[in-house]
Amino acid sequence: MSAACLVVGGARRLGAALAVELAVAGADVAVSSRTPAAAAPVVARVEQLGRRAVAVGGDMSSRLEARHVVRTAARELAGLDLVVYAASGPFDPTPPEDLDEAAWDGSMDVIARGLLFCAQAAREVFLQRDGAQGHDGARDEGDLQERGGVEGQGGRRHEGVEDGAATARRGTVVALTDVVEGDLWPRLTPHFAAKAAQIMTIRLLAAAWQDDGVAVSGVAPGPVDVPDDERRAATERAARRLGYPRLLRPAEVTAMVLRCTREPGLNGGSHVVRA
Numbered sequence: 085m086s087a088a089c090l091v092v093g094g095a096r097r098l099g100a101a102l103a104v105e106l107a108v109a110g111a112d113v114a115v116s117s118r119t120p121a122a123a124a125p126v127v128a129r130v131e132q133l134g135r136r137a138v139a140v141g142g143d144m145s146s147r148l149e150a151r152h153v154v155r156t157a158a159r160e161l162a163g164l165d166l167v168v169y170a171a172s173g174p175f176d177p178t179p180p181e182d183l184d185e186a187a188w189d190g191s192m193d194v195i196a197r198g199l200l201f202c203a204q205a206a207r208e209v210f211l212q213r214d215g216a217q218g219h220d221g222a223r224d225e226g227d228l229q230e231r232g233g234v235e236g237q238g239g240r241r242h243e244g245v246e247d248g249a250a251t252a253r254r255g256t257v258v259a260l261t262d263v264v265e266g267d268l269w270p271r272l273t274p275h276f277a278a279k280a281a282q283i284m285t286i287r288l289l290a291a292a293w294q295d296d297g298v299a300v301s302g303v304a305p306g307p308v309d310v311p312d313d314e315r316r317a318a319t320e321r322a323a324r325r326l327g328y329p330r331l332l333r334p335a336e337v338t339a340m341v342l343r344c345t346r347e348p349g350l351n352g353g354s355h356v357v358r359a
Contacts, residue, residue, distance in 0.1 A: 087345075088161035090114040090154065092144055092202055093171030095122040097310050098260065101334035102168055102341065104129050109338065111166070112136035114157035118143055136161060144171055144198035154205035163213070166345055167206045169199050169259040173278060177271040188274050195278035196285060203257045203289050207298045210255030254297035256345045259286060260337075261302035261354040267325060283354045290352030301344040302354035305337040328359045 089106050093099040095117035103113050107130040115123040115130070115137065123139035130137035138160040142149035158164040173191035262279040269276060282302070289300040307323040309331035323331055340357050344350045 087111045087165040088114075088158070088163045089166040089168065090116060090140075090157040090161075090164060090206075091168045091170055092116045092153065092198075093169070094126055096312055098305065098308050098334065098337065099168075099170030100126045100312070101308070101310050102170060102338055104133070105334050105338035106166075106168075106341075107133045107135040107137070108335075109342065110135075112161050114138045114140055114161055114164075116140045116142060116144075116153045116157070144169075144202050145193035147201040147204070150198065150201035151205040151208070154202065154209055158209045164206070164209050165255055166341075167202060167255070167257045168341060169202050169257065171195070171198055172260075173275065175272070175275060178273075180270055180273045183273060188277075191274035191278040192281065195275070196281040199259050199282050200285055200289075203285075203300055206255060206257050207293060207296065210298050211296060213254055251295055251297040253299060253345075253348075256299045256301070257289075258341045258344045259300075259302045261286070261304045263304050263306055263326065263356055264354075286354060287352050294351060299344070299348075299351040301350050301352065303337060303340045303344065304354050304356045305332055305340070306357060306359075308332045308334060308337060310334065323359075330359050332357055332359050 087110070089111045091099055091103040091106065091113060094103040094115035103115050103126050107113050112135050113130050115126045117123040117139070118141060120139040120141040123141075127137040127139045138157065140153050140156045142153035144150045144153065154164070154167065171194050173194040174187065176187070178187060259282055261283050262276065264276055264280050264283065286300050286302045293300065306326055306328055307319045313319055319331065337357055340355060344355070
């Protein structure tokens with residue numbers, strides 16, 4: 085059996101790599117971008133792996149469009165088990181004193197607000213399912229291959245808000261967050277401020293929805309080796325600065341995402357992936 089997954093921001097870079105890795109692990113995948121055409125190459129790669137795939141277009145910073153993306157994915161895949169929120173805003177190093185409204189809003193709208201609206205829509209879809217099928221039902225994320233390990237921000241395993249909860253898992257939202265503790269990056273202030281807001285949003289949504297059987301978690305991958313990285317040299321410098329011996333592989337990040345679908349103790353946390 086397969087699971088049905090939506091990867092938001094899945095047309096390029098890490099989002100695209102995760103969409104393919106989820107297909108390798110046995111998932112049918114919906115790939116969203118601002119336009120369906122941008123997601124078409126990734127959809128083709130997923131289909132080459134023998135999995136069902138669909139492209140969906142929409143702006144996740146709009147509540148209406150976020151709902152359209154999630155509902156379309158669920159309709160086309162005949163259900164939805166996992167939503168991976170990989171969308172990110174502009175990544176333009178700028179001194180904080182030079183930031184303007186567009187620079188600030190560009191990150192906040194996509195990273196923080198977009199996650200909220202996406203998660204709201206996902207919860208609606210998850211709760212429309214017949215009973216509690218999902219984590220223990222006809223579409224079981226446990227059918228996907230398990231790989232890798234995970235730890236909480238700052239090197240501690242996060243004890244999630246769902247520990248001990250008896251509610252059956254109906255669906256999971258996993259956002260790609262970032263390592264926000266330790267070394268500071270002032271020239272990327274909008275990005276990291278938005279990621280901090282995203283991480284707190286994850287905690288709050290997980291606490292609010294745990295009794296609904298809806299889990300919300302974050303995975304903080306650090307620097308990842310992706311083929312379409314236009315800033316490869318900067319990525320490698322970031323890895324050295326963070327103490328990574330090498331760039332992470334997309335499969336390692338995918339393994340952390342899949343653990344979030346299975347382990348109640350990871351609900352509500354932002355979990356750092358180490359090389």
